[in-house]
Amino acid sequence: MNIEKARFNMIEQQIKPWKVFDERLLGAMATIPREQFVPEEHRNLAYADINVPLGHNQSMLAPRELARMIQALELTGEEKVLEIGCGSGYASALLSKLSRKVYSVDIIGDFVKSSQKRLKKLAFTNVEIEEVDAAEGWLAHAPYDAIIVTSLLPQLPESMKRSLSANGRIVAILGTPEQQTVTKCQLDDNNEWCYEALFPTKAAPMINAEQPNRFEF
Numbered sequence: 001m002n003i004e005k006a007r008f009n010m011i012e013q014q015i016k017p018w019k020v021f022d023e024r025l026l027g028a029m030a031t032i033p034r035e036q037f038v039p040e041e042h043r044n045l046a047y048a049d050i051n052v053p054l055g056h057n058q059s060m061l062a063p064r065e066l067a068r069m070i071q072a073l074e075l076t077g078e079e080k081v082l083e084i085g086c087g088s089g090y091a092s093a094l095l096s097k098l099s100r101k102v103y104s105v106d107i108i109g110d111f112v113k114s115s116q117k118r119l120k121k122l123a124f125t126n127v128e129i130e131e132v133d134a135a136e137g138w139l140a141h142a143p144y145d146a147i148i149v150t151s152l153l154p155q156l157p158e159s160m161k162r163s164l165s166a167n168g169r170i171v172a173i174l175g176t177p178e179q180q181t182v183t184k185c186q187l188d189d190n191n192e193w194c195y196e197a198l199f200p201t202k203a204a205p206m207i208n209a210e211q212p213n214r215f216e217f
Contacts, residue, residue, distance in 0.1 A: 006047035018064040028097040037090035079145035084134045089115030096127045105132035135208040151206040
């Protein structure tokens with residue numbers, strides 16, 4: 001596989017047609033070696049328009065979906081970002097190029113160790129990755145200017161909302177296993193939470209996420 005050609009085609013044929021026009025994000029995707037974040041047995045799929053299996057019943061989002069999620073955070077380079085679910089570490093690497101500081105957490109220790117190793121090897125110095133159960137959010141370094149959640153939540157936890165800075169925003173996958181939507185969440189001018197549905201997707205449920213009460217008849 002011609003890696004440079006595959007990366008170019010990913011951007012031109014997958015990312016840009018999905019209305020991703022943030023030049024800083026496109027630049028990061030053009031330079032970060034995605035193939036180094038993909039499990040070796042799936043390396044030939046690194047630039048394919050699919051979710052790539054990572055093990056532990058988890059997967060990397062397709063490049064175009066991840067790009068749309070990150071673009072929706074509207075990062076300027078000055079933000080402190082929380083990523084819930086480091087997975088392979090690829091999103092962490094992209095976020096590190098677009099923000100001041102990234103805190104990334106995952107409940108799966110194997111993902112944390114492998115992501116730390118990859119990011120250190122590639123000299124990303126403004127990312128900290130920890131093994132944490134952050135299904136309800138993570139207040140250790142709050143407030144955050146942006147939060148991204150790449151696994152499915154039934155609803156946005158109140159504690160996660162409270163960990164945002166005044167003008168902060170959250171991009172998360174919300175809904176049920178059957179109907180999932182990437183959603184941008186932030187306070188409006190009236191201090192009310194505003195939810196903007198961006199696109200449907202399919203992701204694994206957040207481990208340990210609290211489920212809403214359901215009435216059975």
